[in-house]
Amino acid sequence: MSEVFQDVWGSKFNLNQYVCLSGPSHAEEVVRGLPTSIVAASTNINSAHQVQKLMSSERFRMYSTDDLIGVELGGSLKNVIAIAAGISAGLGFGDNTLGALLTRGLVEMSRLGVHLGGQVGTFSGLSGMGDLITTCCSQHSRNRYVGEQIGKGRKLQDILDEMLMVAEGVKTTASAWALAQRENIEMPIAHQVHSILFEDADPMQATIDLMTRKLKVEIG
Amino acid sequence: MSEVFQDVWGSKFNLNQYVCLSGPSHAEEVVRGLPTSIVAASTNINSAHQVQKLMSSERFRMYSTDDLIGVELGGSLKNVIAIAAGISAGLGFGDNTLGALLTRGLVEMSRLGVHLGGQVGTFSGLSGMGDLITTCCSQHSRNRYVGEQIGKGRKLQDILDEMLMVAEGVKTTASAWALAQRENIEMPIAHQVHSILFEDADPMQATIDLMTRKLKVEIG
Numbered sequence: 001m002s003e004v005f006q007d008v009w010g011s012k013f014n015l016n017q018y019v020c021l022s023g024p025s026h027a028e029e030v031v032r033g034l035p036t037s038i039v040a041a042s043t044n045i046n047s048a049h050q051v052q053k054l055m056s057s058e059r060f061r062m063y064s065t066d067d068l069i070g071v072e073l074g075g076s077l078k079n080v081i082a083i084a085a086g087i088s089a090g091l092g093f094g095d096n097t098l099g100a101l102l103t104r105g106l107v108e109m110s111r112l113g114v115h116l117g118g119q120v121g122t123f124s125g126l127s128g129m130g131d132l133i134t135t136c137c138s139q140h141s142r143n144r145y146v147g148e149q150i151g152k153g154r155k156l157q158d159i160l161d162e163m164l165m166v167a168e169g170v171k172t173t174a175s176a177w178a179l180a181q182r183e184n185i186e187m188p189i190a191h192q193v194h195s196i197l198f199e200d201a202d203p204m205q206a207t208i209d210l211m212t213r214k215l216k217v218e219i220g
Numbered sequence: 221m222s223e224v225f226q227d228v229w230g231s232k233f234n235l236n237q238y239v240c241l242s243g244p245s246h247a248e249e250v251v252r253g254l255p256t257s258i259v260a261a262s263t264n265i266n267s268a269h270q271v272q273k274l275m276s277s278e279r280f281r282m283y284s285t286d287d288l289i290g291v292e293l294g295g296s297l298k299n300v301i302a303i304a305a306g307i308s309a310g311l312g313f314g315d316n317t318l319g320a321l322l323t324r325g326l327v328e329m330s331r332l333g334v335h336l337g338g339q340v341g342t343f344s345g346l347s348g349m350g351d352l353i354t355t356c357c358s359q360h361s362r363n364r365y366v367g368e369q370i371g372k373g374r375k376l377q378d379i380l381d382e383m384l385m386v387a388e389g390v391k392t393t394a395s396a397w398a399l400a401q402r403e404n405i406e407m408p409i410a411h412q413v414h415s416i417l418f419e420d421a422d423p424m425q426a427t428i429d430l431m432t433r434k435l436k437v438e439i440g
Contacts, residue, residue, distance in 0.1 A: 023319075023320070024315065024316050024318075024319025024320055024323075025316055026314070026315060029314040029315065029317075030316065032314075034312075034313050034316055034317055035308075035313055035316070035317045035320070035427055035431055036317065036320065037316075037323075037324070037431070039438050045437075052435055053435065056435055057431075058428050058431050058432045059431060060431075061320075061430075061431045061432075061433075061435075062435065063435075063436055063437065063438040064435070064436075064437050064438065065437060065438045065439065088255075092254075093254050093255055094246070094249040094252075094254045095244065095246060095249065095354045095357060095358045096244050096245050096246055096249045096250065096254055096255070096257075097249075097254055097255045097256065098244075098353065098354065098357065099243075099346070099350040099351060099352075099353045099354030099357075100243070100244055100255070100256065100257035100281075100346060100350055102349070102350070102353055103244075103257075103344075103345060103346050103349050103350035103353070104257070104346075106344070106349065107344075119439070121438075121439040122438070122439070124323075124326070124327075124344055124349075125323060125438045125439065126319070126320060126323050126324075126438065129322070129326070129344075129349065130319040130320055130322070130323035131319060133318065133319045133322055133323070133353060133357075134315045134316060134318065134319030137315060137318065137319075137353075137357050138315045140315070207255055210281075211255055211257070211277075211278050211279060211280075211281045212278045212281075213281075215272055215273065215276055215281075215282065215283075215284070216283055216284075217265075217283065217285060218259050218283040218284065218285045218341075218345045218346065219285065219341040219342070
C-alpha cells in the first residue's frame with residue numbers, strides 16, 4: 001500500500017510520516033471492546049511510536065516496528081492461505097490439516113516476504129502469524145468463505161457473483177503467484193490455490209500433490 | 221521426554237536411535253485419513269530420515285529435523301497457551317484475542333525454548349506453531365477445556381475432579397513458570413496463567429494486566 005500511495009501522491013507523499021496498522025483485528029470485535037493487539041509499522045520508528053502511544057488502551061495493545069514492507073506483505077499474503085484454509089474446510093478436512101496449512105503457509109509467505117525486503121521476525125508477529133490465524137479460523141473472513149465454497153465443488157465466478165463484499169485474496173493469489181514465479185521463490189500452497197482458482201484444478205488432487213512432494217527437513 | 225528416558229533406562233538408552241514424532245495430529249483425525257503433517261526429530265538426523273521415509277504417505281506427510289529439544293519443548297509448552305486460549309474463550313473474547321494470544325504465546329515459548337537449547341525455527345514449525353494452532357482452535361483439547369471452564373468462573377479442582385482424562389497443561393504451567401523464574405526468562409502469559417490456576421487471580425484482571433504492560437517494539 002505504501003508503494004501505491006507513493007505512485008498516486010508522488011512528491012506530496014512523505015513516507016516517514018506514513019504508519020501502517022495491521023494485525024488480527026476484525027472491526028466487529030474491536031468495536032465491542034474485545035482485547036485486540038496489533039502492530040504499528042513505519043520506516044520511521046518514531047512515527048510508529050507516536051501512533052503506538054496515541055492509540056493504546058487496556059483493550060487495544062499496540063506494538064511498533066520499522067519493518068513496513070514486512071507488515072504490508074503479511075497482511076496481504078495471508079489472504080492466499082485463508083483461501084487454502086477455506087478449501088480445506090470445504091473438503092471436510094479437520095484441525096490437523098489446518099495447523100499444517102497455516103504453518104507451511106507462513107513459511108512460504110516469509111520466504112517471499114524476506115526476499116522482497118521484509119524481516120523474518122515480522123512474519124512470526126501479529127501482522128503475519130497473528131492475522132493469519134484470526135483470518136483462517138474466523139467464520140467472518142470473506143476469503144476463507146470463497147475457499148470453502150470452492151472446496152464444496154462450486155465455481156469461482158458463481159461464488160463471486162453472489163457476494164456483496166470483495167474477497168481480495170482472489171486477486172492476491174494471482175499477484176503472489178506471479179511474484180513467486182518472477183522471483184523464483186518456492187510457494188507450493190500459493191501455486192495450488194492458483195491452479196484451483198484459475199486453472200480448474202481439482203482441490204482433492206491438489207491436496208494429494210502437496211502431501212506427496214519430495215520429503216524435506218523442516219527448516220528452509 | 222528424552223531426558224526421562226535417559227533417567228529411567230540409563231546406559232541401555234541410545235539417544236541416537238531415539239526419534240520423537242510431534243506436530244498437529246489429533247489421533248481421531250489421523251485415523252480418519254484426514255491430511256496431517258508432523259515432524260520427526262532426532263539428535264541423529266539419519267534416524268529421523270529413516271522414520272520419515274517409513275511412515276510418510278499421501279495423507280501423512282513427515283518432515284525431519286535434528287532439533288530434538290526444540291520439538292519436545294514445543295509440544296509441551298503449547299499446552300500452557302492452550303489453557304490461556306480456553307480462558308480467553310470462557311471470558312467471551314473472540315478471534316482477535318486468540319490471534320494475539322497465540323502469536324505472543326509462541327514468542328515466549330520460543331524465548332524459553334531457545335534458552336534451553338532449541339532452535340528458533342523449530343518453534344515456527346509444525347511442532348511449535350502448528351501444534352499450538354490445532355490445540356488452541358480445537359474443541360477436542362482437554363487443556364483448552366480446562367481454561368474455558370476457568371474463564372467461566374469455575375474452580376480448578378472442581379474441573380479436574382470431574383474429568384476422566386489428564387489435562388497435562390496444568391502441571392506444565394507450574395513447570396514452565398518455575399523454569400522461567402529460574403532462568404530469568406520473560407513469560408508474561410505463562411505467569412498470568414499460573415496466577416489464575418494456582419493463586420486464584422481474576423482472569424479478567426489478568427487480561428487487563430497483559431494488555432497494559434509497557435509498550436514495546438514487536439521483535440525481541
